[in-house]
Amino acid sequence: MGYNFKEVEKKWQEKWETEGTFNAKNDFSNTKKWYGLIEFPYPSGQGLHVGHPRSYTALDIVARKRRMQGYNVLYPIGFDAFGLPAENFAIKNHIHPKIITEQNINHFRNQLKSLGFSFDWSREVNTTDPDYYKWTQWIFIQLYKHGLAYKATMPINFCTGCKVGLANEEVVNGVCERCGSEVIQKEKSQWMLKITEYAQRLIDDLADVDFLDKIKAQQINWIGRSEGAEVKFKITESEETLTVFTTRPDTLFGATYMVIAPEHKLIDELKEKITNMKDVEEYKRKASLKSDFERSEINKDKTGVEIKGIMAINPLTNKEIPIWISDYVLSSYGTGAIMAVPAHDSRDYEFATKFNLPIIQVVDGDCDIEKEAFTDVETGTMINSGFMNGMSVKDAKKKVIEYLEENKIGERKINYKLRDWVFSRQRYWGEPIPMVYCEECGWVPISEEELPLKLPEVKDFEPGENGESPLAKMTDWINTTCPHCGKPAKRETDTMPQWAGSSWYFLRYMDAHNDKVLASKEALEYWSPIDWYNGGMEHTTLHLLYSRFWHKFLYDIGVVPTKEPYKKRTSHGMILGTNGEKMSKSKGNVINPDEIVDEFGADTFRVYEMFMGPFDQSASWSMESIRGCAKFLDRVWNLQEILVDGNEYSGEAEKLMHKSIKKVTADIEEMKFNTSVSTFMTMVNEFYKLNRINKAEFRTFITLLNPFAPHITEELNKKIGFDDELAYCKWPEYDEAKTVDDEIELPIQINGKLRGAVNISIDENEETIKEKVHEAMKERLENQNIVKEIYVKNKIYNIVIK
């Protein structure tokens, strides 16, 4: 009789659901708690992607193992449901995004349930639910009250055809994805969050968490701390100064020109004095067409215009040097202006060579300055640098900063690449920003009792004409009174970015239905911090940083008990199409998880996704390989046919059992799920070779396999006569002494090449091994001069001959 996965999986899923088997217990007295978190999905119209279950299965395995180890486990799920696709669908089809979102969520929920994850569905959250975003808005108000939210003028992508603001994603090769018109950068007043104030702490506190090293590196590089100095340059014919940030103040004597970003305010301030304003304006216009990314990408061919009529003065040499405008300098980094030292910076070198600007070498070292810039900071010696001549770069740096500070022309400065977070979106489908503008009082947050500030019902989701949110057309909603003085006032019409809801969702899971606070103190104290967070490598910069920032803020104001939200963070690789490319509708290589579950069942699906390759690396889908996993589970099912009695491991299987328990127990912690599955396969092969498996061995085997394939193992457990369920049974233990072989085959090498092997008992005396080895290698060693013999205990015996 074959294994009927359809019947069995349905039976167990229904049982788990009606009994709430996997719901976390609100018993805060159990001190062993474990909180596992996966990134909640965006419920797209395409349904679940086969990539989602890779992460969910992995932590599901850990969660199930933890339950067996006696932990009170919280493994929640929810939906990050605000976002562009639903809104764009709404515009096209005139359906409210709320309706589409609801449909999509229902679809996702069913798909997730069909895979047998041990989620606690009683705590499901949905970021678009007013009961949820009430608290997103509440956090924003706290940020505002603490001076971390402010208004600033920032550029948005603006489509000259549709007259609307666009997301970066909607800009393809500089034109609008929809209408093909030119996209320009347009200045707009937007809400900003001061994440830069937390930059140093976001770096420092990484020391206290267990994130993969590569994730820490990504975070640190993204924040981009660099030490250097700010230097003020005087401008001729003017009282203005031009301040630059540089990491190489030691090369100040070699600064032969300045470059400012096209958006730099100096241009406006000195436009009376600039004699070639036309050229400058034209260059600015062209630059506004490019994003920062394009600007740094296309730096092979540098462009720029000299600003005529004004010069800067090098504060050390007192020489006048020209000021240029170029888009390789970004307004968003540092001060938006640089001092160019072409001899010691390769971008400046390229620019100077192209425009014939002077190159003065100030650091001497092993390099031909005629050919390229000398950028090494370790070996050089200062030249052409007045009071710094003869110093090392390191000493010169120190000296020049002292000099700058003494003479009040500059100071030591730490700069971060990290920029403040642009928090406004000119969109409908997002959390309304709970702020009101009053002519008298300025920006005022709405009263917290009024939260949630619900999205008004609108019919038309088209964005407003001047890059404004669709809410700008809702005059009834906009007009309100000032919470402060009571006079007529207007609401903010921009909404929050999708990042908002996902920056704190993990807190809501701890106490999902609380209507007084975002989560109770007891729940926060008990469940914090998240013990293990797994998600995609593509989220390791932005989402991770944003949520850490919010968490730190909530810690500062006493809402949460820990500095960091996540104790441990790991990442999974992407699942690619069968052709090795990213799955996408247009490429026609999308695998639908429903079809896989229908054909093979959830257990096979889960086992396959764990077996397909190293968890942290991308893997291509293979329809052939998944059949191998289905076959494996059939073989597991058929083990019943060779089942014999026995309450203890039999002698012939004992080593296998202890070794396998050890391997799987460790593999799960290290996320080496693929080798766990290999271990299961090897076990099954061994049982068939022995042509018997006893009850004790069977029970251990299905317990180990249960987190991977929960349905079939629960069913087998019943079939072989156990009354309990594996979900909360005890995780198997192993005896270290029984995991080692008594006898091993010791490989023998001659000059590092494998030449044979001898059987030895474990930890055998070196003398007798030597005898055995020499006996075995007798012919090869005849008339040879033995130079050296190396024995690595129980590993290898190497003889070096000459």
Add this chain to the structure above:
RNA sequence: GCAGAUAUGGCGGAACUGGUAGACGCACAGGACUUAAAAUCCUGCGAGGGUUAAACCUCGUCCCGGUUCGAUUCCGGGUAUCUGCACCA
């Protein structure tokens, strides 16, 4: 461009802290069962040479170089591919 990662048979991959490269699975080939096919079971399976068969030999973990008795693993220099780049999530 900047940042992070990856590279091993026909394919996915395994190999603990530098110690028998290729576990496990797929594909393929041969055999058993069957009237036949599917399913299942058994055997083989890096390349080249060698042998009736074996033994055995040489090469082989992206490329070039180094350290070492010994390198997929460590070091230096390259190449290729993947991911992110702030309004996709």
